[in-house]
Each structure stands twice: as C-alpha cells, then as structure tokens.
Amino acid sequence: MLKHNFSAGPCVLPQEVFQKAAQAVLNFNDLSILEISHRSKDFVAVMEKAQQLALEHLGLENKGYKALFLGGGASMQFLMVAYNLMENKAAYLNTGTWSAKAIKEAKMFGEVIEVASSANENYNHIPKGYVIPEDVDYFHFQTNNTIFGTQIQYTPDVSVPLVCDMSSDIFSRKRDFAKYDLIYAGAQKNMGPAGTTLIVVKEDILGQVSRQIPSMLDYRVHISKDSMFNTPPVFPIYVSMLTLEWLKDNGGVEAIESLNNKKASLIYNEIDRNELFQGFVTDKEDRSAMNATFVLKDESMAPQFDQLWKDAGINGLNGHRSVGGYRASMYNALSLESVETLVQVMQEFEQKA
Numbered sequence: 001m002l003k004h005n006f007s008a009g010p011c012v013l014p015q016e017v018f019q020k021a022a023q024a025v026l027n028f029n030d031l032s033i034l035e036i037s038h039r040s041k042d043f044v045a046v047m048e049k050a051q052q053l054a055l056e057h058l059g060l061e062n063k064g065y066k067a068l069f070l071g072g073g074a075s076m077q078f079l080m081v082a083y084n085l086m087e088n089k090a091a092y093l094n095t096g097t098w099s100a101k102a103i104k105e106a107k108m109f110g111e112v113i114e115v116a117s118s119a120n121e122n123y124n125h126i127p128k129g130y131v132i133p134e135d136v137d138y139f140h141f142q143t144n145n146t147i148f149g150t151q152i153q154y155t156p157d158v159s160v161p162l163v164c165d166m167s168s169d170i171f172s173r174k175r176d177f178a179k180y181d182l183i184y185a186g187a188q189k190n191m192g193p194a195g196t197t198l199i200v201v202k203e204d205i206l207g208q209v210s211r212q213i214p215s216m217l218d219y220r221v222h223i224s225k226d227s228m229f230n231t232p233p234v235f236p237i238y239v240s241m242l243t244l245e246w247l248k249d250n251g252g253v254e255a256i257e258s259l260n261n262k263k264a265s266l267i268y269n270e271i272d273r274n275e276l277f278q279g280f281v282t283d284k285e286d287r288s289a290m291n292a293t294f295v296l297k298d299e300s301m302a303p304q305f306d307q308l309w310k311d312a313g314i315n316g317l318n319g320h321r322s323v324g325g326y327r328a329s330m331y332n333a334l335s336l337e338s339v340e341t342l343v344q345v346m347q348e349f350e351q352k353a
Contacts, residue, residue, distance in 0.1 A: 004338035007316030008146045008291060008329040009168070010188040017242045017333075024238065033238050038231050046238050047227060053244035054198055057253050058177040068199040068219070068227045069237045074098070074167045074186040077197060078105040081140065081163055081182065083217050086110045087209045091136045091160075095152070096123045096145035097322065098165065106140070109211075115139075122322070123148040126286040132158050137208075138181070144169035146189065147320040149279075149293030149327065150286045155179050161205050169290045170198065171247060172332055173257040181205045190290070190331045192240030195233040247332065256332050263330045263339045264289040270343045274350050276301070280323055295325030301353065309345045317342070 005012040024033040029042050036043055051067040058065075070076070078101055082090065089111035092103045095118060106112050113136060116127035123145065132139050138161040144151045146168045156162065161181040170185035177183065182201045188194035199219070206220050215221045215229065222229050247256060268287060271279050271294045280293035296302055309317055319325040328342060 003313050003315040004341050005315045005334070006328045006330070006338070006342070008189075008320070008327060009186075010194050011190060011329065011331045012333045013192070013239070013243060014246045014333045017239060017246055020242050021235075021239050025235075033235055036234065038228060038234055043234060043238075044226075046234075046241050047232070050237055050241035050244060051227070053241065053248065054200060057171050057244065057247060058183070058200060060177055060200060063178055063202075064204060065200055065202050066223045068201070068222050069196050069232060069240070070199060070222060070227060071196060071233050073194075073197055074165055074184055075101065077165070077184040077199065078102040079108075080199075080217050080219065081138075081184070082106040082109040083211075083213055084206060084209065084219050085161065085163065085182070086137050089113060089136050091115050091132050091139045093117075093127065093130065093139075093141040094119055095126055095142055095148075095150060097147050098145070098167070099142050102140060102142075102165065110137075118150075121282070123150065124281055125283045126150050126152055132156065132160070134159050136160055138163045138205075140164070142167075144288050144290050146288075146291045146327075146329065147322050149281050149288045149291045149323075151288035151290065153285065168331075169288075171244075171253055171256070172260050172290060174253055187236055187240050191243050193236050195236035196240060198240070243333075259336065260289050260330065260332065263334065263336055264292065266336070266339050266343055267292045267328055267330070270346050274346055276350055276353060277346065280319075280325065290330060292328040292330065293319060293323055293325065294328075295319070295323075304352070305345075305349050308349050309342065312341055312345050314338075314342060314345065 054067040055061045086109045091113045093116055094100055094114050103112055115132055116130035118125050118127050139158050140163040142165040163182045164180050166183050167186040168189040170190050184199045187196045201219055271277050277294050278297050281287050317326050319327040
C-alpha cells in the first residue's frame with residue numbers, strides 16, 4: 001500500500017509527477033533524462049519552462065525578475081545572499097535553526113543586526129514588535145520553519161531590499177511577491193527532489209557591492225548563462241518543472257492554498273480538541289500550514305500511538321530531535337485523505353487510552 005507521507009523533506013510529490021519522471025528516466029526523446037546533455041535543445045526547453053512557470057506562479061513575469069535553478073541547496077544561499085548583497089551590514093530575523101545558520105554565514109561579510117529572536121524559547125513562536133533599521137543593505141527572514149512548525153503570516157513592510165528563504169512553503173499560498181527582492185527555496189520541501197534550489201531575484205539589486213565575487217557564487221554570472229554556467233542538476237530541475245506543471249493544471253497557487261488551509265485546520269482542530277496531545281507552537285497565529293508540530297502530554301504512551309500510525313500506513317511523523325514528539329508535514333502534494341487518516345488515528349488512540 002502507498003504510504004501517507006508526512007516527511008518534512010524530501011517531501012511527498014504528486015503521483016502523476018512520479019509516473020512522468022519514471023518514464024523520462026527510461027525514455028526522454030530517445031535518451032534517458034539522466035544522460036541527456038544539459039546543452040541539448042530538449043533540456044534547454046525544460047529549463048526555460050521551469051523558469052517561466054516559477055515566475056508565473058509567483059506573479060513576477062515581466063517585472064524585472066530572473067529565476068535560477070542552482071545546486072548547493074538553500075544552505076548555499078545563506079552564503080550567496082551575503083556575498084552578493086551585503087556591502088556593510090544587514091538585518092536578520094532569527095526564527096529557527098536555518099535562520100541561525102544564515103546569520104552565521106552572513107557574519108563573514110559584514111555586520112549582522114539580529115532584529116529579534118525566539119531562540120531562548122526554543123523557537124516556539126515568531127517574535128513580534130521588532131524594528132528593521134533603514135540603513136541596512138537588506139532584511140532577511142524565513143517564512144516557514146520546518147523544525148519548529150512556525151510560519152510568518154505577513155509580508156514585512158520594509159524600506160530596504162527584502163530577502164526571504166521560502167524553502168518549505170514556496171508555491172503554497174498567495175502573496176504579493178513583488179514586495180520581495182530575492183526569494184530562494186530548496187526544491188525538496190514543496191517542489192521536487194533534493195538537488196536543486198530555486199532563486200528568484202530582482203536584477204536591479206545586483207552589482208551593488210564593491211567586493212569581487214567568485215564566478216560560481218555570483219548571481220549575475222548564473223543569470224547571464226541561464227542557470228548553466230556549470231552543469232545543472234538536470235533530473236531535479238526536470239521533476240521540479242513537472243511539479244510546477246501539475247500545480248498549474250490543478251488551479252495554481254490560489255487553489256492549492258485553499259486545500260492547504262483545509263488540511264491545516266483539520267489537524268490543528270484535532271490537536272486542540274484531543275486531550276492527549278498538545279501543540280508545540282505557543283501562539284496559534286504563528287502555526288505553520290506546512291508543518292504541524294505536537295507532542296503527547298504523557299510521553300510514556302508514545303509506543304502505543306506510534307504503532308497505530310505506522311499500522312495505518314503513515315510515514316515520517318516523528319518530530320525533529322530539537323522538538324521531539326511529532327511533525328505532520330503537509331506540503332502541496334499531500335492529500336486531504338492523508339490528513340484525515342492521521343486524525344482518525346489520533347481519535348482511535350484517544351478511544352483506546
């Protein structure tokens with residue numbers, strides 16, 4: 001039986017994407033997608049389609065933005081953002097493990113102003129009431145935190161370039177993405193398999209720093225070569241393109257946001273109702289629609305609950321070691337049926353307790 005895959009990443013992907021990707025491994029215009037040249041017209045068409053769809057879903061076509069598909073993961077972007085954009089200092093919001101790592105990398109290039117942090121509370125909420133300085137080169141934050149299950153529900157109002165890591169909620173909800181100057185996202189949370197990272201950048205913010213940037217880390221070089229300065233991760237980009245096509249065929253970001261809200265409401269209503277469980281995030285307004293984190297009030301009951309969800313064909317529900325408990329990752333391709341199955345298991349567990 002197919003598993004209900006709640007894994008935080010690599011993530012669940014649509015079945016039709018698997019089928020098309022599997023066929024392409026065997027035959028993609030008489031070659032395997034795994035062996036075609038990245039310079040071939042067939043793959044150039046894939047790259048162009050993936051870039052076009054990314055901009056289309058974000059509403060950024062013909063607005064001065066470029067879409068790149070690069071290697072190195074979002075962790076490489078912690079470095080590249082600062083290399084390309086920080087002349088003197090930048091502001092960062094610290095809301096989780098990956099924010100802290102981004103801050104660490106940025107400190108190699110200049111002064112980092114940490115405008116707020118929830119680290120002292122193990123990142124169980126999003127800081128409020130912080131002030132973003134007007135004399136920084138950019139402001140960096142993460143929209144969603146997979147480990148802790150928090151999500152920022154607004155777009156910060158800033159007078160400086162806005163840089164955002166959207167690795168775990170890209171293409172999951174509508175926003176005015178034109179307010180962002182640079183967005184990056186590892187594919188493996190909501191778009192494709194591990195191995196490629198999407199960067200969407202407004203071209204006019206580049207070329208403002210005085211330092212010399214190595215070619216492999218220079219956004220302008222990658223833009224000039226259409227993401228093919230070096231051999232790109234062909235298969236992950238192809239699967240990402242298929243997923244973006246699937247998203248368009250199913251109503252786009254607006255339609256998937258509606259489904260994601262239904263899934264999130266279903267699981268959080270059960271967490272709040274069921275006396276055996278407790279949500280990790282302290283402020284309900286900060287709860288993530290992508291990653292619901294929760295714990296058992298009595299941890300000694302974990303073996304019984306674990307057996308129930310495993311018997312139901314559920315996969316990847318264990319929480320991160322930083323939080324413990326459980327994490328239900330509900331990315332775009334996860335069905336409402338899978339969340340219903342988890343809720344039924346939680347209710348069955350309650351009845352047997």
